[in-house]
Amino acid sequence: MSANDDITEVEEVKEVDVKQMLELQVSEVEMLTSMFPNPGELTMDEQTSVINIRNFLAGKIKYEYLHSRIGFTVKIASEYSDLGKIVVELVCNLPHDYPAVAPVVFTRSSNMNRENHRRLNEDLYSYIQCLDRGEICMFLVVEWIQENIKNYLTKDVSAERITSNKDKREDTVFTRVWIYSHHIFSKFKRRDVIEWAHELKLTGFSLPGKPGIICVEGYSCDTEEYWQRLRNLNWKRITVKEKEECDIGCDDINIYRKFSNFEEKTFEVRGGKGREYHMDLGKLYEFLEKHGCGQVFSVYFGVEGKVADGQVAD
Missing domain, CATH: 3.30.70.100 (Alpha-Beta Plaits)
Structure with missing residues (x-):
């Protein structure tokens, strides 16, 4: 079955000041670390990524030897009187030219079925595409999830988890x-x-x-x-x-x-x-x-x- 209608085209980004972009990324990670200070709330993919980028910014290594990219996972917890505690994992990868380009993000959650999870990721993607490029936006992304996650959940969270497992098993x-x-x-x-x-x-x-x-x-x-x-x-x-x-x-x-x-x-x-x-x-x-x-x-x-x-x- 042909899928020629399922196409994404993204134009290449114009050359940007990567050093300036990486400085913004480091400052954003510092801000997020202060927002999520508890163990397990924010987990870096590579513990040395920020250190390596700082070494590049300090002129200690050349860009062609910078093999690290900032990636992390944020556990966003929201408490609802009718739903209880809901946890969504926001997985983030920052290209070196972010925020001149969009961050790469997707979510994981055991609190919603497959269809709702798909809608969440698609809506989150659309939201990010509407944000201004050139400015850090991860705080806005976290805030958007906190404000909108309830729209993708049902009142019976336990039933939702069962449905999620059922979707997987019955695929x-x-x-x-x-x-x-x-x-x-x-x-x-x-x-x-x-x-x-x-x-x-x-x-x-x-x-x-x-x-x-x-x-x-x-x-x-x-x-x-x-x-x-x-x-x-x-x-x-x-x-x-x-x-x-x-x-x-x-x-x-x-x-x-x-x-x-x-x-x-x-x-x-x-x-x-x-x-x-x-x-x-x-x-x-x-x-x-x-x-x-x-x-x-x-x-x-x-x-x-x-x-x-x-x-x-x-």
């Missing part, structure tokens, strides 16, 4: 999604692509370079969440090229997988300079054929693939 749709990006170069994006797939128990592969290709397969709810997270990153262009779906009932999902795990693939580089590298599409086609997916090559590139001489038809 009988196997989905394979083929994603096309103009390019995938960023080490941070490459890390997110892999780690999110592992977290959501998806199999498939990613191909960095130009173009960038990602395939994920698993239960529909997990592939949908993966796509929602992925499209929130800053891309020049990213598209779902194809979506395959089938109801597997009570069958073992592993029967339907074409890939045994999720991994990043790299093939022989041809052409390009510096990081503008292109993968060998002939070897990509050979890899797809090996996994019974050769037909998707023409979906991506509009031509039939060939492996006889290692080249691809023009």
Whole structure:
């Protein structure tokens, strides 16, 4: 089933003063730390990320050696007389050029069913897109969640948790999604692509370079969440090229997988300079054929693939 209507296009951001952006990020983390001082309220992905950025700002390391990005999780707790204590985890990743670009955020919560959780993340994404770029906004994001979370909950929280588990258990749709990006170069994006797939128990592969290709397969709810997270990153262009779906009932999902795990693939580089590298599409086609997916090559590139001489038809 084609999914050409499911497209996100994000224009590349103009060059910004990264040093100024990182100074703002450090000050924002300090502010959030003071807002959430209790153990477990704010957890950094990498404890050394702020230290490394401070070293860069102090001129101790060059930008090309700055391999850290600020990422953290905030546990936002709200108390309601009719619902009790509700906890939402806000997962945040800050690109180096944030706040000139939007932060990458999504939520986790055991207090709502899958549909309400999807709406929460979509509405949060829309809210962030409306904020002014160039100004830190995580406090506003936290405030928005605190003010709006009740709209995504039911009065019977215990029933809601049961429903959430039921949704997960009764998802009988196997989905394979083929994603096309103009390019995938960023080490941070490459890390997110892999780690999110592992977290959501998806199999498939990613191909960095130009173009960038990602395939994920698993239960529909997990592939949908993966796509929602992925499209929130800053891309020049990213598209779902194809979506395959089938109801597997009570069958073992592993029967339907074409890939045994999720991994990043790299093939022989041809052409390009510096990081503008292109993968060998002939070897990509050979890899797809090996996994019974050769037909998707023409979906991506509009031509039939060939492996006889290692080249691809023009």
